[in-house]
Amino acid sequence: MRCSQFLVILWMILSLPQMSEAQFPAQGASAFSLAGSIDIHIHTAPDVFQRSLNDIELAQLCMARNMRAVVIKNHYESTSARARLTNSILQSNLVFGGVTLNESVGGINPKAVEAMYRIAPDVGKFVWFPTLDAAQHARVFGLKNRGISILDGEKLTKPTLEVLRLIAQYNLVLATGHLAPAEVMLLVKEAKALGVRHMVVTHALADTPGLSLPQMKELVSNGVFLEFTYLSFISGPQAQLPFLQKSSHVSMEKMAAVIEEIGAEHIILSSDLGQMGNAIPPDGLSMIAELLQQQGISAAELELMLKDNPARLLGLE
Numbered sequence: 329m330r331c332s333q334f335l336v337i338l339w340m341i342l343s344l345p346q347m348s349e350a351q352f353p354a355q356g357a358s359a360f361s362l363a364g365s366i367d368i369h370i371h372t373a374p375d376v377f378q379r380s381l382n383d384i385e386l387a388q389l390c391m392a393r394n395m396r397a398v399v400i401k402n403h404y405e406s407t408s409a410r411a412r413l414t415n416s417i418l419q420s421n422l423v424f425g426g427v428t429l430n431e432s433v434g435g436i437n438p439k440a441v442e443a444m445y446r447i448a449p450d451v452g453k454f455v456w457f458p459t460l461d462a463a464q465h466a467r468v469f470g471l472k473n474r475g476i477s478i479l480d481g482e483k484l485t486k487p488t489l490e491v492l493r494l495i496a497q498y499n500l501v502l503a504t505g506h507l508a509p510a511e512v513m514l515l516v517k518e519a520k521a522l523g524v525r526h527m528v529v530t531h532a533l534a535d536t537p538g539l540s541l542p543q544m545k546e547l548v549s550n551g552v553f554l555e556f557t558y559l560s561f562i563s564g565p566q567a568q569l570p571f572l573q574k575s576s577h578v579s580m581e582k583m584a585a586v587i588e589e590i591g592a593e594h595i596i597l598s599s600d601l602g603q604m605g606n607a608i609p610p611d612g613l614s615m616i617a618e619l620l621q622q623q624g625i626s627a628a629e630l631e632l633m634l635k636d637n638p639a640r641l642l643g644l645e
């Protein structure tokens with residue numbers, strides 16, 4: 329690298345604004361400490377949709393709250409390179425990324441998974457199966473597009489099996505995205521048989537996937553984590569953002585009841601925030617913890633769901 333290029337990059341890094349808590353005051357009354365916590369589901373800018381924070385702003389805020397790690401997600405592109413760049417700029421190891429297998433990356437595309445990992449093997453961790461382009465998403469929300477299915481009859485498609493082999497080979501995290509219950513159940517079964525060790529059901533209480541309690545119990549018996557999100561709680565007819573009004577509301581009473589039924593050792597709490605107009609992700613994570621505490625969830629259970637379980641999922645034990 330030429331000296332002039334190095335100086336330009338150095339100037340850009342030193343010119344980055346230092347985010348402070350004062351610039352993003354806490355939304356809500358929660359004072360729950362996030363020290364040591366991990367949020368595995370955050371949407372940041374740049375993105376197709378408007379986001380409340382960019383990658384660097386998010387990382388700075390989470391560092392200020394002494395969080396251990398965050399995972400940035402994008403429905404349309406890989407975030408592993410962005411995670412590595414953010415960590416490099418801020419001299420941290422906080423941020424992780426991944427790839428979502430929607431149409432923009434070729435759908436169920438093993439090459440997209442390979443590229444995501446090879447760009448940043450240290451932080452490229454997550455493989456989300458289809459979300460906004462999933463067939464289940466189209467069915468649930470009445471969309472005209474057919475959507476992506478991972479099934480060929482009653483079997484997984486060949487590209488899906490190839491993706492599972494890569495997840496196993498590189499020790500990545502399988503996240504189920506917006507797949508249908510039948511897809512989730514078969515995917516997990518085949519993934520386990522192929523040696524995938526880290527799996528999580530994306531927003532397990534939401535309409536997508538739309539799982540029953542017996543299905544959730546079967547999944548956790550196979551070593552899969554269930555993700556419960558703050559976004560599921562603020563969704564529903566009374567949501568302040570119109571697109572969230574089409575989704576079902578998941579009450580804190582229901583969330584707490586399922587935690588008690590299934591066991592906190594199988595559950596990960598996350599925010600699924602970043603939407604412009606909603607609380608910023610750290611505030612959402614703090615709020616879900618405090619609200620569950622009000623429902624009788626213990627400090628030890630919260631410790632599992634905010635720290636220990638996501639650390640195991642990311643291989644940070």
